[in-house]
Amino acid sequence: xxxxxxxxxxxxxxxxxxxxxxxxxxxxxxxxxxxxxxxxxxxxxxxxxxxxxxxxxxxxxxxxxxxxxxxxxxxxxxxxxxxxxxxxxxxxxxxxxxxxxxxxxxxxxxxxxxxxxxxxxxxxxxxxxxxxxxxxxxxxxxxxxxxxxxxxxxxxxxxxxxxxxxxxxxxxxxxxxxxxxxxxxxxxxxxxxxxxxx
Numbered sequence: 001x002x003x004x005x006x007x008x009x010x011x012x013x014x015x016x017x018x019x020x021x022x023x024x025x026x027x028x029x030x031x032x033x034x035x036x037x038x039x040x041x042x043x044x045x046x047x048x049x050x051x052x053x054x055x056x057x058x059x060x061x062x063x064x065x066x067x068x069x070x071x072x073x074x075x076x077x078x079x080x081x082x083x084x085x086x087x088x089x090x091x092x093x094x095x096x097x098x099x100x101x102x103x104x105x106x107x108x109x110x111x112x113x114x115x116x117x118x119x120x121x122x123x124x125x126x127x128x129x130x131x132x133x134x135x136x137x138x139x140x141x142x143x144x145x146x147x148x149x150x151x152x153x154x155x156x157x158x159x160x161x162x163x164x165x166x167x168x169x170x171x172x173x174x175x176x177x178x179x180x181x182x183x184x185x186x187x188x189x190x191x192x193x194x195x196x197x198x
Contacts, residue, residue, distance in 0.1 A: 003099045007043065010094035013108045014039040014087060021116045022083050031080055035087040042088055046095025079119060086111050126179045128154065134171040137164050144173065154179040 018035045022028075076084070089111055093104045117123070130152070138144040145156050154177040163172040 005100040006094040006097045006104065007047075009100075009105050009108060010039065010043050010090060013090050013094070013112050017083065017086060017090070017112050017115065021112070021119070025119065025121065026079075028080075031076070031083070035083060038084065039087040039091040042091030043095040046092050047098075050096045050098050082115060082119075086115055126154075126181075127157075127176070128152070128179060129174075129176050131162070131172070131174050134173070135169065136171065137166045137169045138171050139164060144171065148173065148175055148177070152177055152179075 014036060018032045022035070023032050090108050093108050093111075097104045132148065132152070134144075134147065134151075136147075138147060141159070141161075144161070145159060148156050148159065152175070156175055156177045159173055159175045161171065161173050163170075165171075
């Protein structure tokens with residue numbers, strides 16, 4: 001009878017990763033299904049290939065092909081890309097082990113624990129990323145920064161103007177900022193406008 005210990009490790013790990021960590025934080029059911037499907041599929045194929053001499057090469061090739069297919073099929077965030085690759089890695093680590101492997105199990109635990117920690121809502125909680133469309137065309141970066149800080153209530157760290165429309169009087173900007181608790185930036189925005197006007 002085949003040793004299915006690593007299958008149990010795989011199922012436990014992918015359940016923790018997708019249900020206990022990802023779904024509880026991001027609530028996307030469709031990606032939970034995708035993570036499970038990819039993980040189980042990779043495990044099954046890796047398990048069959050593990051006895052072949054070219055198992056490692058085929059496993060890495062499978063990893064790459066599945067990644068390209070999935071990433072081209074729909075647009076997902078960088079955070080979800082990390083979960084997706086973790087699901088692939090767990091499937092490969094467990095599937096390529098014909099019997100229980102302490103090292104593979106430890107590596108799987110490291111993958112799950114790492115994502116659970118680095119994706120915790122409390123980590124860098126004050127940092128935000130937004131694409132903002134303003135109802136005025138602003139060509140001066142200092143004024144733009146001040147206006148964004150006033151409207152977003154935070155300290156702008158980086159900004160990139162995507163489009164300025166002087167006809168319709170709009171500005172589209174990609175901005176990364178840090179929320180400032182209990183502070184106001186209205187006076188600063190007004191001061192910068194006055195300096196530019198002068």
